[in-house]
Amino acid sequence: MRYLSALFIFLLISCTGTPAGINPVENFDLDRYLGDWYEIARLDHSFERGLDNVRASYSLNPDGSVKVINSGFSEKKKKWEEAVGEARFVDSENVGYLQVSFFGPFYASYVIFKLDKNYQYAYVTGHNRDFLWLLSRTPAVSESRKADFMSTVADLGFDADRIIFVKQDVSQQGR
Numbered sequence: 001m002r003y004l005s006a007l008f009i010f011l012l013i014s015c016t017g018t019p020a021g022i023n024p025v026e027n028f029d030l031d032r033y034l035g036d037w038y039e040i041a042r043l044d045h046s047f048e049r050g051l052d053n054v055r056a057s058y059s060l061n062p063d064g065s066v067k068v069i070n071s072g073f074s075e076k077k078k079k080w081e082e083a084v085g086e087a088r089f090v091d092s093e094n095v096g097y098l099q100v101s102f103f104g105p106f107y108a109s110y111v112i113f114k115l116d117k118n119y120q121y122a123y124v125t126g127h128n129r130d131f132l133w134l135l136s137r138t139p140a141v142s143e144s145r146k147a148d149f150m151s152t153v154a155d156l157g158f159d160a161d162r163i164i165f166v167k168q169d170v171s172q173q174g175r
Helices: 002-014 142-153
Strands: 035-041 051-060 066-074 079-089 097-103 105-113 119-125 132-136 163-165
Touching: 035 105, 035 142, 066 097, 119 142, 142 163
Parallel strands: none
Antiparallel strands: 035 051, 035 132, 035 163, 051 066, 066 079, 079 097, 097 105, 105 119, 119 132
16 A cells, blocks of 8 residues: 555656756746637647647636636547646746646646746647647748757657647647
């Protein structure tokens, strides 16, 4: 029993760390980050597999935590899917390092490691290099932004060959 408890605590802690060599942005301003973001690119994973038109919406909860709504359209199922969660700062509120939960007490890292000064795009990872997103305030980004993202994440040790670019169909955005 003691072994299982220790393993459980280790798993919880390991999911809320940061990948070695990747630092969250400093001088982070949550108020400027709140609102809607379009997912431009990601490392594919089971909970978003097959989804296009993916968006993340962040708003402030009364308790100071962040309400997270992730949504995307499944062409296969012909329907919108949505996940609602909550995020909290891990350390200081001026560092882009949060933990997010969509499943009760289980949290995972949300590490913003690159953010432009106008809060128009963000590079985000999880607790390891298996999770990665390019988010933008607009449904499309320039080719130079895509190239910078690919170069940056390859230099940081992400598997750039596995990155997919998400279809953003503007006609679907209003639902």
